[in-house]
Amino acid sequence: MNKELTNENKLIEDIKKTFPSSEVSIQREKRVIVKIKQDTVPPLLSYVKDYLDFNHLSHISCVDWIEQKKFELVFILWSYDQQIQIIAKTLINRDEPKFTTINKLWRQAETYEREIHEMYGVEFVGNDRMGDFLLEDWEDIPPMRRDFNTIQFVKENFNDRSAAREDSKNVRETIAKHSGEEIPEFAKKYSTRNIDE
Amino acid sequence: MLNDKYSQKIVDIIKNYTRKHSLWVVAYGTGCGAIELPPTMTSRYDAERFGIRGSATPRQADVLLITGYLSTKTLKRVIRTYEQMQAPKYVIGFGSCAINGGMYWDSYNTIKSLDQYLPVDVFISGCMPRPETVISGFIKLQEMITDGKANGAEKYKENLDWYRTNQKQVIKNWKMPDYNW
Numbered sequence: 001m002n003k004e005l006t007n008e009n010k011l012i013e014d015i016k017k018t019f020p021s022s023e024v025s026i027q028r029e030k031r032v033i034v035k036i037k038q039d040t041v042p043p044l045l046s047y048v049k050d051y052l053d054f055n056h057l058s059h060i061s062c063v064d065w066i067e068q069k070k071f072e073l074v075f076i077l078w079s080y081d082q083q084i085q086i087i088a089k090t091l092i093n094r095d096e097p098k099f100t101t102i103n104k105l106w107r108q109a110e111t112y113e114r115e116i117h118e119m120y121g122v123e124f125v126g127n128d129r130m131g132d133f134l135l136e137d138w139e140d141i142p143p144m145r146r147d148f149n150t151i152q153f154v155k156e157n158f159n160d161r162s163a164a165r166e167d168s169k170n171v172r173e174t175i176a177k178h179s180g181e182e183i184p185e186f187a188k189k190y191s192t193r194n195i196d197e
Numbered sequence: 198m199l200n201d202k203y204s205q206k207i208v209d210i211i212k213n214y215t216r217k218h219s220l221w222v223v224a225y226g227t228g229c230g231a232i233e234l235p236p237t238m239t240s241r242y243d244a245e246r247f248g249i250r251g252s253a254t255p256r257q258a259d260v261l262l263i264t265g266y267l268s269t270k271t272l273k274r275v276i277r278t279y280e281q282m283q284a285p286k287y288v289i290g291f292g293s294c295a296i297n298g299g300m301y302w303d304s305y306n307t308i309k310s311l312d313q314y315l316p317v318d319v320f321i322s323g324c325m326p327r328p329e330t331v332i333s334g335f336i337k338l339q340e341m342i343t344d345g346k347a348n349g350a351e352k353y354k355e356n357l358d359w360y361r362t363n364q365k366q367v368i369k370n371w372k373m374p375d376y377n378w
Contacts, residue, residue, distance in 0.1 A: 154303050159363075
């Protein structure tokens with residue numbers, strides 16, 4: 001399928017002319033990826049919003065590249081006129097993650113920024129609602145970071161039912177004992193199985 | 198009221214009979230199991246023929262349904278709701294998430310076994326339980342009320358320290374009113 005991506009190619013030209021340092025590529029039809037440096041993201045977003053009619057901020061997301069010690073912020077924009085999605089990606093420092101807020105451009109960015117702050121610990125300078133959002137009284141490191149050990153956290157904070165109940169080791173035998181039934185012959189080989197194993 | 202044993206027994210039988218036929222449920226859906234309640238209450242399964250119906254506020258309700266998973270943030274609200282309810286009160290744990298965490302067994306924000314935090318009278322298994330199962334769980338609760346076995350509220354009162362310790366282990370910043378027990 002060779003479709004002429006005229007709109008996409010024109011968009012790429014516009015962005016490259018205005019932001020020469022950016023890497024722009026077409027992922028597929030209706031989808032353009034812009035990789036750009038951290039400090040040129042707000043100018044890029046306001047440029048595509050004001051001059052190229054990308055009115056809709058669909059989402060802000062975050063990726064944890066722990067090996068490179070970077071967070072990648074992903075801004076997804078949609079244009080109703082051109083029917084094209086722009087995905088703007090930028091890498092920020094993982095040790096001291098800070099970024100400028102864009103809630104002056106789109107009000108709904110505030111909610112996404114609060115969520116990313118809670119789940120990854122990225123601080124958005126200029127957003128004054130960087131407090132608790134979904135998690136209350138969270139004291140550990142942010143839970144969506146890849147160095148957060150979920151299973152260890154669960155073991156420390158919540159009691160497992162298999163340890164708490166004495167009859168969980170062998171459910172079938174316990175049920176049979178309670179109701180006064182005998183375990184049928186074919187089922188006996190399963191009933192000695194230990195659940196912990 | 199006469200104080201001898203036999204008349205008290207008759208009073209208990211009448212009291213339990215009336216209690217079991219008017220179970221009012223708090224309309225507080227905590228997890229995805231709340232979606233099973235509209236078909237349970239409406240015309241197809243018609244839970245109201247057993248005296249099960251919704252109530253407007255926790256203070257008028259008898260049954261607290263924990264429908265599915267419970268995040269630690271919701272647990273705080275649920276404890277306050279439960280402590281506002283007036284006796285007789287019962288708790289029904291609903292779905293496998295309330296029993297052992299279910300599919301959220303390794304989640305950082307969901308409690309794993311409900312009966313460490315609230316006194317559960319009846320557990321209904323399933324993910325999610327269908328309306329027939331829900332009604333059978335309610336009938337089990339009615340049988341327990343008839344026999345005088347549904348005494349979760351008294352257990353909670355007796356072992357309040359144990360429940361509080363478990364609750365405070367999960368809810369770090371404990372700012373809750375102390376109710377007059």
